[in-house]
Amino acid sequence: MSEPILRAQKLDAADELAGLRAKFVLDEVVYLDGNSLGALPAAVPARMEDVVRRQWGSLRIRSWDESGWWTAPERIGDRIAPLVGAAPGQIVVGDSTSVNVFKALVAAVRLAGEGRDEIVVDATTFPTDGYIAESAARMTGCTLRPATPAEVPDVVTGRTAAVLLNHVDYRTGRLHDLPGLTAAVHEAGAVVVWDLCHSAGALPVGLDEHGVDLAVGCTYKYLNGGPGSPAFLYVRRELQDRFDSPLPGWNSHTEPFGMRPAYEPAAGAVRGRVGTPDILSMLALEAALEVWEGVPIDAVRAKSLALTDFFLECVAAYVPEGAVESLTPVAHAERGSQVALHCPGAGDVMKRLIENGVVGDFRPPDVLRFGFTPLYVGFADVERAARILAGTLS
Numbered sequence: 001m002s003e004p005i006l007r008a009q010k011l012d013a014a015d016e017l018a019g020l021r022a023k024f025v026l027d028e029v030v031y032l033d034g035n036s037l038g039a040l041p042a043a044v045p046a047r048m049e050d051v052v053r054r055q056w057g058s059l060r061i062r063s064w065d066e067s068g069w070w071t072a073p074e075r076i077g078d079r080i081a082p083l084v085g086a087a088p089g090q091i092v093v094g095d096s097t098s099v100n101v102f103k104a105l106v107a108a109v110r111l112a113g114e115g116r117d118e119i120v121v122d123a124t125t126f127p128t129d130g131y132i133a134e135s136a137a138r139m140t141g142c143t144l145r146p147a148t149p150a151e152v153p154d155v156v157t158g159r160t161a162a163v164l165l166n167h168v169d170y171r172t173g174r175l176h177d178l179p180g181l182t183a184a185v186h187e188a189g190a191v192v193v194w195d196l197c198h199s200a201g202a203l204p205v206g207l208d209e210h211g212v213d214l215a216v217g218c219t220y221k222y223l224n225g226g227p228g229s230p231a232f233l234y235v236r237r238e239l240q241d242r243f244d245s246p247l248p249g250w251n252s253h254t255e256p257f258g259m260r261p262a263y264e265p266a267a268g269a270v271r272g273r274v275g276t277p278d279i280l281s282m283l284a285l286e287a288a289l290e291v292w293e294g295v296p297i298d299a300v301r302a303k304s305l306a307l308t309d310f311f312l313e314c315v316a317a318y319v320p321e322g323a324v325e326s327l328t329p330v331a332h333a334e335r336g337s338q339v340a341l342h343c344p345g346a347g348d349v350m351k352r353l354i355e356n357g358v359v360g361d362f363r364p365p366d367v368l369r370f371g372f373t374p375l376y377v378g379f380a381d382v383e384r385a386a387r388i389l390a391g392t393l394s
C-alpha cells in the first residue's frame, strides 16, 4: 500500500470527529463542495415531515405560537452564536446573506455618524457584497473605495464610515486577520462589517472577543442548513439600540401585532428582522444544527487544518510538478477550510473529476476549489481525491 494511503488510515483511526459522518446522508462520492452547499444532515427529512404534516398541516396558524415559529429567528440565532463566538441575544436568522449585507452596511454608515462619507469594500470580495456596497454607497451619499484586506489599515481615515470585509476569500481560501483588521478599522473610528460565509462552522471566529461590530453569514455551507437556507446577522449588543435598519419591516417592530402606522424598533437582535420568516427553510436549518451538539469548534478547526495539510501533501505526492499550483496560503493562520488550485483548463478538469466521483467546484478563470467540511470529510476521502485528480491530469 502506498505511503499516503497508510497515512490516511492512521489519521482516520485517530480522528475524534470521525463518528459524525454517520449523522449525514452521504454515498461513495468524495464530497468536497461543502463550501458551496453542505451535505444533508440525516435528521432533517423526518423533522421536515413533522413540520409540514403536523405543524403546518394540522396545527396551521396555531404553530406561530405553539410550534415556536414566531421566535425561530432569535432561537436559531442563539444556536449559531457559540459557533461564531457570540453570547446569546446578538444573532438573528433570516433573509439571504445579500440582504443582510445590505442591512448591515447601511446600518454601519448610519452608526458611524456625521462627517464620514466613505465605504471601504474588500476589493477581492465575493461579487454580491461588492454590488451591494456600491448601491449602499450611492444610497447613503458615500464614496466607495475598494481595497484589499491587507491595504485596509492604510486606507481607513477619519472619513471612513464603514468597512466591509470577507473573513475567508471565496476563491483562494485565504483567511484574513479578523482581530487585527477589526482593531485597525476601530482605530480610525469606523464600523466594521464581516462576511463570515466561508468561516462560520469551519473555524472559531470570536465575534465578541474581537469586538466585531456587525457580521453576516450564510448557513448553507459549513452549517449544512440546505439550499437557500436563511442567513444570519450579528449586531454587537452595545450597538443594538443604535442599529437603524434600512429595512424596518413589521417583524422588527416593538409591537408587531399592534399594527401601528408608526415604526418603533424592538430592542435586541430582533431589530434585524424584516418580514415573515421562511419557516420551512429555517426549521430545516434548526434540525441541521443539532449535529453540532457537543462538538467543539476548536476540534473542527484542528481537523480542518489537518485535512487541508494532508490534501496539499497528497497533491504534492501524486500530481506531476507544475500541473497545478496552490493559491491557498501554507500558513495555518492564513488558511480557511478550502484549498484552491490554479490549473489550466480547470473547468474541464473539474468535469472529469466529478465524473470520477470527486465533487469540488470550478471558479473562473482557472481555479479548482476543494472545500473540506470536518464534520463529514475523512482523510481517506482526501487521499482518494488527490489520487483521482492526478489521474485526471495525466
Ligand SMILES: Cc1ncc(COP(=O)(O)O)c(C=O)c1O
Binding pocket: 096, 097, 098, 099, 126, 128, 129, 166, 170, 195, 197, 198, 218, 231
Ligand atoms: C462570501 C459570500 N458572500 C455572499 C454570498 C452569497 O450570498 P447569498 O446567500 O445572498 O446568495 C456567498 C455565496 O454565495 C459568499 O461566498
Ligand SMILES: Nc1c(O)cccc1C(=O)C[C@H](N)C(=O)O
Binding pocket: 035, 036, 037, 126, 170, 197, 228
Ligand atoms: N449560493 C450558491 C448557490 O445558490 C448556487 C451555487 C453556489 C452557491 C454558492 O454559495 C457559491 C459560493 N458562495 C462560492 O463561494 O462560490
